[in-house]
Amino acid sequence: MDFVRMPIGHWMNVLVDWMVDNLAPLFRGIRQVIGTLLNATEDFLQWLPWPVLLVLVALLMWRVAGWRGAVLSALGLYLVGSMELWDRAMTTLALMVSSVTLAVLIGVPLGILCAKSDRVLAVVRPMLDMMQTMPAFVYLVPALMFFGIGKVPAVFATLVFATPPSVRLTNLGIRQVPREVVEASQSFGATPWQMLVKVQLPLAMPSIMAGINQTIMLSLSMSVLSAMIAAGGLGQEVLRGLSQVNLGRSFEGGLAIVVIAMILDRMSQSWGRRKRRAA
Amino acid sequence: MSKRWKKRGLPVVLAVLLAAGIGLAVEPAAAQRLPGTGKTLTFAFTNWTGDWLPTMVSKVLVEDYLGYRVEIVDLSVPVTYAMIAAGEVDVFADAFFPNQNSLLAGYRRDLEVISWHYDGTVRGWAVPTWFAQEYGIRTVQDLNNPQIARLLDRDGDGYGDLLGCEVGWTCHDQINYKLQAYGLTRLYRQIDASEQMINYAIRGALDNREPVLFYAWTPDWLLAVYPHPEAVTILLDPVGAWPDDEAPNEYGYPPGRAGILVHRDFQRRHPEAYRLLSQISVPLDAVNESIYRQVVLGETSDADLERHAREWIEANRETVDGWLAAAGLR
Numbered sequence: 001m002d003f004v005r006m007p008i009g010h011w012m013n014v015l016v017d018w019m020v021d022n023l024a025p026l027f028r029g030i031r032q033v034i035g036t037l038l039n040a041t042e043d044f045l046q047w048l049p050w051p052v053l054l055v056l057v058a059l060l061m062w063r064v065a066g067w068r069g070a071v072l073s074a075l076g077l078y079l080v081g082s083m084e085l086w087d088r089a090m091t092t093l094a095l096m097v098s099s100v101t102l103a104v105l106i107g108v109p110l111g112i113l114c115a116k117s118d119r120v121l122a123v124v125r126p127m128l129d130m131m132q133t134m135p136a137f138v139y140l141v142p143a144l145m146f147f148g149i150g151k152v153p154a155v156f157a158t159l160v161f162a163t164p165p166s167v168r169l170t171n172l173g174i175r176q177v178p179r180e181v182v183e184a185s186q187s188f189g190a191t192p193w194q195m196l197v198k199v200q201l202p203l204a205m206p207s208i209m210a211g212i213n214q215t216i217m218l219s220l221s222m223s224v225l226s227a228m229i230a231a232g233g234l235g236q237e238v239l240r241g242l243s244q245v246n247l248g249r250s251f252e253g254g255l256a257i258v259v260i261a262m263i264l265d266r267m268s269q270s271w272g273r274r275k276r277r278a279a
Numbered sequence: 280m281s282k283r284w285k286k287r288g289l290p291v292v293l294a295v296l297l298a299a300g301i302g303l304a305v306e307p308a309a310a311q312r313l314p315g316t317g318k319t320l321t322f323a324f325t326n327w328t329g330d331w332l333p334t335m336v337s338k339v340l341v342e343d344y345l346g347y348r349v350e351i352v353d354l355s356v357p358v359t360y361a362m363i364a365a366g367e368v369d370v371f372a373d374a375f376f377p378n379q380n381s382l383l384a385g386y387r388r389d390l391e392v393i394s395w396h397y398d399g400t401v402r403g404w405a406v407p408t409w410f411a412q413e414y415g416i417r418t419v420q421d422l423n424n425p426q427i428a429r430l431l432d433r434d435g436d437g438y439g440d441l442l443g444c445e446v447g448w449t450c451h452d453q454i455n456y457k458l459q460a461y462g463l464t465r466l467y468r469q470i471d472a473s474e475q476m477i478n479y480a481i482r483g484a485l486d487n488r489e490p491v492l493f494y495a496w497t498p499d500w501l502l503a504v505y506p507h508p509e510a511v512t513i514l515l516d517p518v519g520a521w522p523d524d525e526a527p528n529e530y531g532y533p534p535g536r537a538g539i540l541v542h543r544d545f546q547r548r549h550p551e552a553y554r555l556l557s558q559i560s561v562p563l564d565a566v567n568e569s570i571y572r573q574v575v576l577g578e579t580s581d582a583d584l585e586r587h588a589r590e591w592i593e594a595n596r597e598t599v600d601g602w603l604a605a606a607g608l609r
Contacts, residue, residue, distance in 0.1 A: 141358070141361075144358060144361070144362065145361070145365070148362075148365070148367045149321075149352055149354065149358075149362050149367050149368065150352070227353060228353065228354070228355060228358075229354065229358065230352035230353055230354055232353070236353055239326050239353065240326065240353075240579070242326075242475040243326045243327055243328060243474075243475065244328055244500070244573050244574055244579050245478050245479070245482060245500055245574055246574070246577065246579060247479075249579060
């Protein structure tokens with residue numbers, strides 16, 4: 001018995017070629033929008049004097065994670081600057097902020113839809129599985145063909161990898177709202193919209209924030225891969241160090257990524273916890 | 280590319296002014312009509328130490344003498360070819376052949392090499408020199424010995440390990456072709472890994488004085504740090520099996536050469552840059568020295584790399600002036 005050869009690879013080539021040929025205006029539009037958002041964010045972060053950002057972050061951390069978090073984050077950011085990686089770190093941060101914003105804008109509404117309809121969930125879930133497990137190199141090249149080089153395809157690749165947890169945990173959070181609470185609000189005459197905004201979303205918030213936290217972490221883990229398609233940032237530092245057989249240089253780049261990751265992780269986690277206490 | 284200009288803000292403006300200022304100092308009358316003023320050229324950099332000098336020399340010259348701003352983007356080699364063909368990237372100043380022959384053939388209609396840097400690079404299989412002497416290994420064929428294969432088995436799978444090329448590179452397939460042709464597949468396996476990981480494995484083995492068989496070439500950091508024949512010995516390959524019709528040298532590989540790759544439209548879109556770039560030719564020993572300075576002396580910042588290029592230009596003023604004259608800039 002032989003296997004029947006399915007020309008899946010060929011279909012994929014045909015599909016990608018067709019998309020490049022026929023959807024060019026759409027991709028140009030997306031490139032324009034994401035590019036504008038990204039450049040504005042990066043310009044702002046690069047323009048911001050480092051002491052200002054450092055103090056802002058420390059204050060935020062003090063609010064959400066106490067004085068110890070504030071001191072550690074300030075020290076961490078100072079370390080990034082002292083390794084001469086501030087500009088690169090801001091590039092990575094801008095990429096992160098843009099990617100995470102888009103991931104949440106797409107992921108949370110999609111998660112709500114999934115929670116409302118089992119049929120939507122049945123379609124979306126396998127797609128999420130595929131997005132998270134398909135090796136990124138496989139969609140990096142189509143991303144380049146659609147969006148050209150630079151930061152926009154990096155945002156696209158990051159979205160593919162980092163959006164799923166936002167969808168999953170929004171869906172989960174809403175579905176876990178106790179049946180009695182939903183019925184009680186129905187019996188008080190809440191419209192579906194009121195129920196969503198005033199009952200389900202607030203109760204699901206800890207779960208949603210956990211999803212966003214994961215989205216942030218996953219998008220940071222894409223920063224080295226993004227550097228392979230000219231997105232720059234800290235990932236570029238890691239790659240250059242590797243090519244120069246200079247472990248120390250790679251390590252500094254990696255360390256700066258860890259600092260950013262820890263700050264964003266603590267912030268989004270504490271935010272989720274505060275919400276939980278409030279609820 | 281319309282939005283690139285505003286990305287870097289003030290430093291860019293200063294850099295452009297500075298570049299224009301240097302142009303002014305050189306040729307005051309021409310400063311007003313530098314053809315590249317306000318235009319950006321995108322150069323690919325494929326994250327390889329040997330790319331830097333040809334890339335930086337090209338960058339410095341088109342910036343200083345033509346007024347362009349050059350942006351360097353990090354891309355892998357296949358992506359570089361695809362993006363030049365797509366018009367996203369303008370120049371790859373360190374295209375390397377014959378390794379990239381198949382890529383160039385794939386984009387033959389869109390891409391062309393407009394100048395050659397150097398020729399006659401060495402490639403081959405190498406072992407530590409002490410190991411070659413102790414076991415009398417001089418040629419690739421001497422490897423055909425189970426005892427030696429056992430000594431070179433680093434991962435304990437029963438086969439001698441060849442630390443070769445990154446999976447997906449042409450030279451990875453070339454190494455497997457040679458293993459096959461010499462009947463060495465019963466004793467040896469080429470490791471499947473990325474270039475950087477292979478680099479670290481080789482370096483670790485050489486520093487610890489362990490037997491190791493690896494693929495080496497110029498210009499690259501490895502032979503800059505561990506020179507042939509003092510530290511490592513490149514094995515001779517008198518049989519010279521080769522998958523294509525190029526003629527291999529004594530080490531069993533056709534000599535490599537590097538050049539500047541652009542789109543066929545480049546001449547029409549940037550005629551002055553085309554004329555200048557097609558003169559540029561950076562010699563092999565200069566590239567080797569640049570690699571040595573990066574890897575051994577640790578001069579790896581962007582400023583260091585640009586300084587290497589400027590120092591080389593100053594040290595070879597006559598040659599460079601010759602290029603400028605031929606490009607009509609002198």
